[in-house]
Amino acid sequence: GENVEQHPSTLSVQEGDSAVIKCTYSDSASNYFPWYKQELGKRPQLIIDIRSNVGEKKDQRIAVTLNKTAKHFSLHITETQPEDSAVYFCATGGGNKLTFGTGTQLKVEL
Amino acid sequence: DAGVIQSPRHEVTEMGQEVTLRCKPISGHDYLFWYRQTMMRGLELLIYFNNNVPIDDSGMPEDRFSAKMPNASFSTLKIQPSEPRDSAVYFCASSFGRVGNTIYFGEGSWLTVV
Numbered sequence: 014g015e016n017v018e019q020h021p022s023t024l025s026v027q028e029g030d031s032a033v034i035k036c037t038y039s040d041s042a043s044n045y046f047p048w049y050k051q052e053l054g055k056r057p058q059l060i061i062d063i064r065s066n067v068g069e070k071k072d073q074r075i076a077v078t079l080n081k082t083a084k085h086f087s088l089h090i091t092e093t094q095p096e097d098s099a100v101y102f103c104a105t106g107g108g109n110k111l112t113f114g115t116g117t118q119l120k121v122e123l
Numbered sequence: 124d125a126g127v128i129q130s131p132r133h134e135v136t137e138m139g140q141e142v143t144l145r146c147k148p149i150s151g152h153d154y155l156f157w158y159r160q161t162m163m164r165g166l167e168l169l170i171y172f173n174n175n176v177p178i179d180d181s182g183m184p185e186d187r188f189s190a191k192m193p194n195a196s197f198s199t200l201k202i203q204p205s206e207p208r209d210s211a212v213y214f215c216a217s218s219f220g221r222v223g224n225t226i227y228f229g230e231g232s233w234l235t236v237v
Binding site for chain 2: 014045
């Protein structure tokens with residue numbers, strides 16, 4: 014089955030700095046790559062996604078890049094704010110289900 | 124729409140007892156997923172349904188776990204008998220169509236087995 018590795022497991026940045034989270038996957042058939050944000054005690058919620066026919070997608074302060082050849086994709090958050098503090102999960106999809114990475118605990122410090 | 128609705132939100136039960144978790148997907152969604160979240164194993168897909176039919180249950184840990192979807196608006200995940208290692212947050216999620224459309228999660232059911 015699909016294997017998704019996510020790094021780093023924890024990330025601490027100063028407010029205003031950028032944060033980058035990276036994921037690698039194994040299944041070349043994967044064609045959908047969403048990112049979810051989970052605040053403490055809450056449900057995971059989709060923040061951005063990208064499909065395999067696109068190399069980059071941006072939505073305000075967040076962006077995702079995809080390198081299908083190397084089988085990796087990354088989440089970029091610029092101008093981080095305290096409310097960005099949460100656990101971020103990458104996922105890959107091919108067919109009917111998603112496989113999630115292990116999560117990154119992002120802490121934005123004042 | 125109220126989103127994916129799960130119950131109970133929190134449950135504490137004794138080892139050996141039966142636990143039933145319930146889920147109402149978003150109206151019109153044809154895929155329903157059950158995930159389990161723990162610190163050690165992250166988010167694991169247990170089983171998913173398409174049009175009320177179980178498609179892949181390879182993530183169900185063992186025979187103590189079972190899931191049903193008797194109609195398009197209701198699903199259950201049952202653990203019998205429960206064990207302390209089943210303590211986790213169980214999320215139900217739903218989507219419309221194949222992967223590539225957003226999967227929406229419920230609030231989760233926080234299960235503690237003592």
